[in-house]
Amino acid sequence: MxxxxxxxxxxxxxxxxxxxxxxxxxxxxxxxxxxxxxxxxxxxxxxxxxxxxxxxxxxxxxxxxxxxxxxxxxxxxxxxxxxxxxxxxxxxxxxxxxxxxxxxxxxxxxxxxxxxxxxxxxxxxxxxxxxxxxxxxxxxxxxxxxxxxxxxxxxxxxxxxxxxxxxxxxxxxxxxxxxxxxxxxxxxxxxxxxxxxxxxxxxxxxxxxxxxxxxxxxxxxxxxxxxxxxxxxxxxxxxxxxxxxxxxxxxxxxxxxxxxxxxxxxxxxxxxxxxxxxxxxxxxxxxxxxxxxxxxxxxxxxxxxxxxxxxxxxxETDSSVAPPASPVAPSGERGHVLFDRVSFAYPGAEEPVIRDISFELTPGTTTAIIGSTGSGKTTLISLIPRLFDATAGRVLVDGVDVRDLDPDTLWARIGLVPQKPYLFSGTIASNLRYGKPDATDEELWDALRVAQAEPFVLDKEGRLESEIAQGGTNVSGGQRQRLAIARALVKKPSVYIFDDSFSALDVATDARLRAALRPETASAAVLVVAQRVSTITGADLILVLDDGEIVGRGTHEELLTTNATYREIVESQLSAEEAAA
Missing domain, CATH: 1.20.1560.10 (ABC transporter type 1, transmembrane domain)
Incomplete structure (x- = not known):
């Protein structure tokens, strides 16, 4: 010592x-x-x-x-x-x-x-x-x-x-x-x-x-x-x-x-x-x-x-996601993400959390991931911004392995709305500008409009300058989620990741928000993790995750007829009429 x-x-x-x-x-x-x-x-x-x-x-x-x-x-x-x-x-x-x-x-x-x-x-x-x-x-x-x-x-x-x-x-x-x-x-x-x-x-x-x-x-x-x-x-x-x-x-x-x-x-x-x-x-x-x-x-x-x-x-502890010694510049299409036979295991774990995962995100498409609790959904999406590094396989963003990209270059392309949205002490404006410090007030209001947060912000006395407590404890869970979504929208990334980011919204607000998001994210790749089936029925591709493996992929209609696991999830949440819609 x-x-x-x-x-x-x-x-x-x-x-x-x-x-x-x-x-x-x-x-x-x-x-x-x-x-x-x-x-x-x-x-x-x-x-x-x-x-x-x-x-x-x-x-x-x-x-x-x-x-x-x-x-x-x-x-x-x-x-x-x-x-x-x-x-x-x-x-x-x-x-x-x-x-x-x-x-x-x-x-x-x-x-x-x-x-x-x-x-x-x-x-x-x-x-x-x-x-x-x-x-x-x-x-x-x-x-x-x-x-x-x-x-x-x-x-x-x-x-x-x-x-x-x-x-x-x-x-x-x-x-x-x-x-x-x-x-x-x-x-x-x-x-x-x-x-x-x-x-x-x-x-x-x-x-x-x-x-x-x-x-x-x-x-x-x-x-x-x-x-x-x-x-x-x-x-x-x-x-x-x-x-x-x-x-x-x-x-x-x-x-x-x-x-x-x-x-x-x-x-x-x-x-x-x-x-x-x-x-x-x-x-x-x-x-x-x-x-x-x-x-x-x-x-x-x-x-x-x-x-x-x-x-x-x-x-003296080195990060397991250390930046590359010689960063590689992105060479592929902006907003393209590829999972190539990816597996991940926590240190000391007997079995990997996710195994042999392969899929891709392309600009202008929405990909959804659904699965039971503990199936590895959050771990999977954490590999894109390098919160963890894959223990096998590769994750590529814009044609380059994320381990070879400069961290700032990688994070500039990603807008992440985490499962537990966190707001920092300050104001609504300072939180929304977290990913883009030079954003104008008009850009903030546009993002709030899309995120369905404009009405409650307008009701506040200070509006954009209204105080936010540490962790966002002075706003409700739904308001916190909508502000976190607006924060990602202000950044205008090429890849949006929503990790169960609509769970605190009522069905009507959820529907309005998803409708407003489509034109806003039209040129970006969108990855949605959800527990609620109604949130992902319109996705271009739905991945069904079970025990760390993809057990089904397709559209909502295709999975209803071909995948028992997905059908079981749907039937547990929706009535027979909704499932058929």
Whole structure:
């Protein structure tokens, strides 16, 4: 884990070596000033106070004031530069995680899970960022203070040096024991933060289901359990942290008493003077404080290492749908899609989800896919925009395998309306312009008209500028579907994919929408996945999917007479008169 922490910091700190150089220079200046001040103070006591030399006291005191001012200014500058370095480091790491997550296929996203990715982007980055901040602030100061403090203390009186050695050894041993016990707890804490985020996200997202089934008490208990587990781990960490400062304080106080006790005897014997003893105590405090500050870094390091390990796990995970090294330009007819003996299996699955699928979409035609739940319909259409990659066979768009197309070129040709339409926080206009940022208001209204969404948008006070909540939770399911359809229409792609996108519409609205869609999509290829037979009766080709295989293909009339599976679906939904129509 420490190796990954070092790699992460080294990778993203490189652009800020200039700022770090400023930190090093300023910290060096501040540390040298702080090391020289006790010596000046000792000279005031031994050479000025004892002899009554007022001029020497004022002169040396003035020098001390000047050095203190320089020290303070250098320390402020070092903290400013260090904070800037740490904040920009955190920004870059968050951006890197976000960009990598955007490149993931559904396979990687399912592996990590949204709550864990959120935790890694926020809390985990914050922990590493704090380590970088503390390291930058104490990068030079603590080592120089420890080494320089020992040298300066020995200059004052070598006879008391054994006290420094004993204090540092005892303090170091206690710190090592502390860190060894903290490492596993920090790893457990990050996992429990993941769990808490997952439970909270599920409950907020599924609040309607929770209330519909009156499961508030059950969900409250789930949250309490996750919360209590996190509190329990955090409390154990807190107890160890609480032990640290009293322990350090005890060592510092005992060391001070020891210096004063044995120092008094050396003063009495004439080996040292009072000012030298005062300076020695100051250097002892500086050494122990620098050890304590280093301890804080060492205490933070295990948790930061755990967080860095989780961050690097994301950054070092390659997407299973990586863009091609040498993209191929589309060469075929625009709006042509070909499935050539395509199969797909999820990692670790015993059987493929879809097997040996072959069909094609051509411009100006509508192809429909129907089948029972779990037959592989959504997986099948996900292969066109490369949400997954086929494990066997090829999917070609405009004559080129989708794995060889530049992702932007591929996605520019596809308008996907997913099974669960998602709207982003903003306005109706900002959501409709998602695929075409420069679309005019007239283009938006045209798309709304076709999608049968114009009436309810006109009824809203802000119309196109009406607010949309995250996920579109402030509009109904049918309105959300129609806005998602309008969003795809604004883009004007050459291939439309509707994944059960009419399920929330009543029969009359569904019919009007399909009638309005025909002229709008006349020059494009249209692929419709549907559960409702009435939605696809007018399709040029209907594919019947069962257990991942195509078991029938043809028009509505042809399948009624030739395919038992399709006829069974129709008879389960329509009356005998409707089936014959």
């Amino acid at each position: 420490l190796q990954r922490l070092a790699r992460l910091i080294n990778r993203y700190i490189r652009p800020y070596w200039g700022l770090l150089s400023i930190v090093i220079v300023l910290q060096t200046i501040a540390t040298i000033m702080s090391l020289y001040l006790p010596t000046l103070n000792a000279r005031i006591i031994d050479e000025g106070v004892v002899t009554g030399d007022t001029d020497f006291i004022w002169g040396t005191g003035g020098v001390m004031l000047l050095l203190s001012a320089v020290q303070g200014a250098a320390q402020i500058g070092a903290v400013w530069a260090g904070a800037n370095t740490a904040m920009q480091f955190g920004r870059d790491v968050r951006a890197a995680i976000f960009e990598r997550a955007l490149s993931f296929s559904a396979r990687e996203l399912n592996r990590f899970g949204a709550p864990s990715l959120i935790t890694r982007t926020t809390n985990d980055v914050q922990q590493v960022q704090m380590l970088v901040l503390m390291t930058a602030i104490m990068l030079v100061g603590a080592p120089i203070t420890m080494v320089g403090g020992v040298i300066m203390a020995l200059r004052e009186d070598a006879g008391l040096s054994w006290i420094i050695f004993a204090a540092v050894v005892i303090l170091g041993a206690g710190i090592v024991v502390l860190i060894v016990n903290m490492g596993p707890l920090f790893e457990l804490m990050q996992k429990r933060i993941d769990t808490l985020n997952r439970v909270l996200r599920e409950q907020i997202t599924g609040i309607r289901v929770v209330r519909a089934f009156v499961r508030e008490p059950h969900e409250a208990r789930r949250f309490d359990t996750a919360n209590a587990e996190l509190v329990d781990t955090a409390t154990k960490v807190g107890r160890l942290m609480a032990f640290l400062f009293p322990f350090v304080g005890l060592i510092m106080n005992v060391s001070t008493v020891g210096v004063m006790w044995f120092g008094a005897q050396r003063i009495e014997s004439g080996d040292i003077q009072i000012g030298q003893l005062t300076a020695f105590i100051s250097y002892l405090m500086q050494i122990l404080i620098s050890v304590m500050m280093t301890t804080m870094l060492l205490v933070m390091a295990p948790r930061a290492a755990v967080c860095a390990d989780r961050i690097m796990e994301v950054l």
